[in-house]
Each structure stands twice: as structure tokens, then as C-alpha cells.
Amino acid sequence: MSIFTFNEAQSLGEVRSVETARITIRVTDGQRLQKARVGRLVAIQSMGDEWLIGIIERVWRHPVELPTLQEGEVPKDLTAIQQEENGVAVSLIGTYRARDGERHNTFSRAVFSLPEINRPVFPIEEKSLEDFMGILSASSKAEAVAPLKIGTYSLDGKASAYIDGDKLFQRHAALLGSTGSGKSFTVASILEQSALLPHANIIVLDLHGEYSSMKFASHYRIAGIGDLKAKKDGAIFLPFWLLTYDEMQSVFVDRSGDNAPNQALALMDSVIEMKRAAVGALSKPELLEGFTVDTPVPYRLEALVKSLDDKNEEAIDTGETYGSGPRKGQPKTEKGPLAGKLSRFLIRLKTKMNDRRYAFMYQAPAEYETYDSLHQLAKKLLGTGAAKDGLNPGIKIIDFSEVPSDILPVVVGLVARLVYQIQFWSSPGADGDARHPIVIICDEAHLYLPSNAASTGPLEKRALENFERIAKEGRKYGVGLMVVSQRPSDVSTTILSQCSNIVALRLANKTDQAVVRQLLPESLEGLMEVLPTLDVGEAVVVGDATLLPTRIKMSKPKHEPRSATIPFWTRWAKPKADVDLVTAVENMRRQSRDSEK
Numbered sequence: 001m002s003i004f005t006f007n008e009a010q011s012l013g014e015v016r017s018v019e020t021a022r023i024t025i026r027v028t029d030g031q032r033l034q035k036a037r038v039g040r041l042v043a044i045q046s047m048g049d050e051w052l053i054g055i056i057e058r059v060w061r062h063p064v065e066l067p068t069l070q071e072g073e074v075p076k077d078l079t080a081i082q083q084e085e086n087g088v089a090v091s092l093i094g095t096y097r098a099r100d101g102e103r104h105n106t107f108s109r110a111v112f113s114l115p116e117i118n119r120p121v122f123p124i125e126e127k128s129l130e131d132f133m134g135i136l137s138a139s140s141k142a143e144a145v146a147p148l149k150i151g152t153y154s155l156d157g158k159a160s161a162y163i164d165g166d167k168l169f170q171r172h173a174a175l176l177g178s179t180g181s182g183k184s185f186t187v188a189s190i191l192e193q194s195a196l197l198p199h200a201n202i203i204v205l206d207l208h209g210e211y212s213s214m215k216f217a218s219h220y221r222i223a224g225i226g227d228l229k230a231k232k233d234g235a236i237f238l239p240f241w242l243l244t245y246d247e248m249q250s251v252f253v254d255r256s257g258d259n260a261p262n263q264a265l266a267l268m269d270s271v272i273e274m275k276r277a278a279v280g281a282l283s284k285p286e287l288l289e290g291f292t293v294d295t296p297v298p299y300r301l302e303a304l305v306k307s308l309d310d311k312n313e314e315a316i317d318t319g320e321t322y323g324s325g326p327r328k329g330q331p332k333t334e335k336g337p338l339a340g341k342l343s344r345f346l347i348r349l350k351t352k353m354n355d356r357r358y359a360f361m362y363q364a365p366a367e368y369e370t371y372d373s374l375h376q377l378a379k380k381l382l383g384t385g386a387a388k389d390g391l392n393p394g395i396k397i398i399d400f401s402e403v404p405s406d407i408l409p410v411v412v413g414l415v416a417r418l419v420y421q422i423q424f425w426s427s428p429g430a431d432g433d434a435r436h437p438i439v440i441i442c443d444e445a446h447l448y449l450p451s452n453a454a455s456t457g458p459l460e461k462r463a464l465e466n467f468e469r470i471a472k473e474g475r476k477y478g479v480g481l482m483v484v485s486q487r488p489s490d491v492s493t494t495i496l497s498q499c500s501n502i503v504a505l506r507l508a509n510k511t512d513q514a515v516v517r518q519l520l521p522e523s524l525e526g527l528m529e530v531l532p533t534l535d536v537g538e539a540v541v542v543g544d545a546t547l548l549p550t551r552i553k554m555s556k557p558k559h560e561p562r563s564a565t566i567p568f569w570t571r572w573a574k575p576k577a578d579v580d581l582v583t584a585v586e587n588m589r590r591q592s593r594d595s596e597k
């Protein structure tokens with residue numbers, strides 16, 4: 001039996017015009033127009049127990065110009081002439097069926113048939129709304145092995161909003177919203193529910209240490225200066241030999257200089273030389289079969305510098321000897337092809353090697369120079385396991401807060417590339433579906449995935465290449481992305497366009513709103529008009545993962561992230577604690593927040 005049992009008195013109006021996904025309703029009774037509110041759902045009977053569901057985008061009332069009388073003409077009875085024109089614009093979003101084969105009360109995002117002209121249109125409210133939202137919740141929950149609840153529907157606060165976790169991650173997602181709109185606690189809420197799954201596999205790229213309060217997750221951080229003296233728990237070093245040749249060029253080579261081609265060539269020759277020597281020392285000749293300059297084989301940075309020094313000071317024997325003078329009989333030499341051309345390159349390289357801020361890359365401990373060190377790093381990045389004592393090892397939060405901003409894009413891109421490549425080369429199994437999927441949550445994505453690649457430097461381009469490849473091909477190999485940003489207009493459009501799910505919280509900036517609007521089907525653009533007026537923690541959710549594209553009040557997590565905006569005025573009135581400026585200055589000097597001296 002259908003949940004919709006409307007009578008004529010409940011009608012809002014009649015269908016006046018029909019487009020592909022939009023219809024216009026003519027409302028003859030001005031009182032009925034009061035039932036039409038932007039964002040409210042309406043139902044139009046298509047045939048039998050099949051109803052089209054739409055969402056109101058626009059409501060209007062226009063006065064009708066009365067006929068002009070000629071001089072001396074007697075006015076006719078004007079009571080029958082309509083004094084105003086009332087209308088409602090509706091976007092069709094799906095179809096409700098009381099019976100679909102053996103199933104009852106189903107909702108589908110598909111629009112199977114368009115309504116006929118003059119069909120009555122009914123607002124879905126009160127009991128009908130409650131029943132319909134209940135069907136959505138039950139349907140979303142039933143279709144999932146482990147339902148992912150993200151909040152409650154704004155239309156009906158009693159109805160839980162579930163989304164399809166498979167479609168959310170495998171088709172990528174974008175979580176967008178201004179500062180303070182609720183992005184971090186939305187991410188935290190999703191992480192909490194993911195942690196309940198015994199084999200969850202998520203990496204959070206945490207740029208500001210916001211998620212350090214998530215007690216159910218494994219916490220890592222890119223090593224800082226404080227880890228040089230004694231490596232602390234959770235510190236991850238990313239030795240330079242993990243960089244590809246292109247990444248090395250972006251870090252080491254000054255492309256604006258005249259000697260840039262020479263530097264790049266010398267770097268390639270020396271890296272190949274070092275890696276071949278390392279493969280020989282490891283007695284692993286099988287590696288030479290697929291060997292390239294990017295093969296991740298550990299070697300010592302000092303050896304690379306020595307090789308480059310030798311090229312910079314190289315002298316070639318000409319085969320002749322001096323015939324007279326103090327050097328009589330000694331062989332004549334001439335400068336090598338790169339002699340003196342690598343001096344500035346070497347100075348830049350040695351300066352970075354000695355800069356303790358980059359120690360995680362250039363001063364990694366000895367255990368990172370072993371062949372098995374990459375195996376251990378892979379286990380940290382992609383490892384999972386059964387939860388124990390409330391800790392799920394598959395939820396991995398990596399803190400990048402101590403990474404210098406100038407090298408941040410390469411470091412973030414390096415982690416993403418390693419995850420993708422290891423997943424790519426994992427055995428697909430006999431059925432081609434044995435890979436264990438993983439999701440990368442890109443917090444503050446605008447900092448390392450810029451929208452205008454033409455104006456970015458080589459560091460950002462390397463990161464963009466890695467993430468764009470994941471966005472385009474990751475689904476095939478079980479790598480999903482969730483892009484989180486407060487400035488969608490500053491994020492790569494290539495990556496955002498691959499996100500089939502959009503969770504848009506409050507966005508006040510018109511440029512950001514326009515970007516989000518472009519990501520949606522034309523029929524749903526009207527939904528985004530509400531972005532500036534959303535409450536904190538309220539979002540418009542659109543995409544493959546949700547049955548109904550609508551406003552949802554997002555659930556608050558139990559473990560709130562450390563991203564709450566500091567209340568300036570309140571703290572000025574009543575400080576939380578005395579400020580220890582001496583310690584702050586000393587931390588700045590030591591480049592570490594560690595209190596140990």
C-alpha cells in the first residue's frame with residue numbers, strides 16, 4: 001500500500017510545463033502557495049502506485065496586468081480575470097514505488113517517466129514526510145553491510161541519514177566548507193564509525209595535528225627535530241632515496257639557472273650509479289631486470305654527494321704530457337664536461353642536508369638505509385588488523401605539522417604515491433578483486449593540491465601529478481580519496497571533478513560556491529543556493545552515495561578534533577591559563593614543542 005494518500009484539497013497546483021528534469025507548477029489558489037517552501041519535497045503521481053519526487057527550487061507570485069479600456073468603453077465583469085500569477089519550480093530527484101517487483105516502498109534516484117500536463121502536485125508534509133524519510137533511512141541501512149550514519153535529515157530531524165560507504169569512497173568524495181562550518185568533526189564522525197569495522201583502512205593526512213585526540217586510531221607523524229636525538233614513538237622518516245627522479249629535481253635543481261640541464265643530467269647519472277651499486281651490494285641481480293632511475297633502493301646520501309663532487313671536479317687525461325717546466329713529464333688534463341658547473345647545485349644540496357628541519361628526509365636513522373625499511377614503512381601506511389582495547393590499527397593519522405611548508409607538497413605527494421604504487425603492485429588475486437581497499441583523507445587540500453598548476457612551482461606539480469593519478473585511476477586498484485578543504489576554488493579542478501560525492505557545508509565565498517555548483521548536475525544546482533545560510537554542522541549532501549540529495553544535520557563525534565575555533569572575546573574576558581612566553585620562545589628556537597631539554 002502506498003504511503004501517499006492525498007486528496008484534491010491537499011494539492012499545491014498543477015503541472016504547467018515539463019523539461020528534462022525540471023517542472024513548473026501553476027498555483028491558482030493564493031492560499032495554497034503558502035504550502036510551497038524552497039527545499040520542501042513534493043510528489044506527483046506518475047501511474048498507479050508510482051510517484052515522482054521533486055524538490056522545490058523557486059516560488060513566485062507575479063501580478064497580472066489588467067486589460068486597457070478604450071475611451072468610452074464599458075468595463076466587463078473582471079471578477080473572472082486572474083489578478084496574479086503564482087508558480088513553483090521543481091527539480092525532479094527520483095521515483096517512489098509502493099511496489100517494485102517483490103519489494104515494497106522503494107525509492108530510486110532514477111526518473112523513469114515524466115509527468116503529464118495538468119497532473120496535480122502534492123507537498124510531502126507531516127505524516128507523509130515522516131513515512132517517506134523513514135523509507136529512505138530503512139532502505140539506505142538495509143542495503144549496507146555496515147550502515148554509515150552521517151546525521152539526520154533537516155526536513156525531518158527524527159529520520160537518520162545514511163549513506164553508502166562503498167560509493168562514498170570508491171567514487172571519491174569532497175568535503176567542503178568555510179572555516180568553522182564543521183568539516184573536522186564530520187571527518188571525525190566518519191572515522192569513528194569506520195573504526196568499528198574490523199579491517200578498516202584509512203590514512204588521514206593531518207596538516208595541523210587536529211586529529212591527535214582520536215584515541216581509537218594509530219598516530220604517526222613525520223619526524224621533527226626533536227626525533228634526531230632519540231626517535232620517539234610514531235615518528236616516521238621518509239629518506240630521500242624514496243623520491244622519484246622528478247621529485248628529486250623539484251627539490252634540488254634550480255630550473256631558472258643556466259646550468260639546470262647539466263644539474264639534472266648529473267643527478268640522474270649519479271642516482272643510477274648509486275642505485276646500481278646498492279643492488280650489487282645487496283646481491284639482488286633480479287632487480288636489474290626492471291631497474292629504472294626510480295627503483296626504490298636504499299643508498300647513502302653521502303655517496304651521492306661524493307659522486308656529484310667528483311663530477312664537479314673531474315679532470316680528463318688528454319693523453320699528452322708536459323714537455324718542459326716544473327710539470328715536465330706529467331700528463332696533461334682538461335676539465336670534465338661538468339667541472340665547475342655543479343657548484344651552486346652542491347651548495348644547495350649540502351645546505352638542505354645540514355638543515356635540521358629537513359632531517360626526516362636527509363638525516364634518517366641507519367635502519368632506514370636497509371633493504372627491509374620500505375617493507376616496514378609499507379606496513380605502517382597500509383597495514384590493518386583487528387581492533388584491540390578500542391584501538392583500530394587500520395585508522396592511521398599522520399601528522400605533517402612539523403614539515404616545512406616549502407617542501408610540504410612533495411612530502412604529502414610522496415606518501416600518497418607510495419600508497420598508490422604499493423596498492424597498484426599488490427596481487428589482484430585469482431578473481432582480480434583481492435586488493436584490500438584504502439582511503440586517503442586529504443585535510444587542507446588547497447595547501448598542496450592547487451587549482452592553477454600553471455602558476456605553481458615544481459614541488460606542487462609533483463604532488464598534483466600523484467593525486468590526479470589516484471583521482472583518475474585509484475578506483476581500479478582500491479584507492480579512494482576524500483578531499484577536505486575550506487577553499488574549493490583553490491583546489492585542483494581535475495581532482496574535484498573526479499569526486500562523485502559532494503558534502504558541502506556552509507560556504508560564504510561566492511567564488512567557492514560557484515566551484516561547488518559546477519560540480520553538480522544542472523538539475524541540482526538550485527540546492528547550492530542555500531550554502532551561505534546553512535547552520536554549523538549542516539550540509540548539502542549530493543552524489544552517488546546518498547539516495548536523496550538534500551540538507552543533512554551532520555552527527556557530532558564522541559572524540560571531537562582539536563580544531564575548535566578559539567573564543568577570542570571570551571578568553572580576553574577570562575583567560576584559560578597563564579601564557580608561558582619563555583617556553584614558547586625556547587620552543588621556537590629549538591623548533592620543537594617537546595618540553596624536554
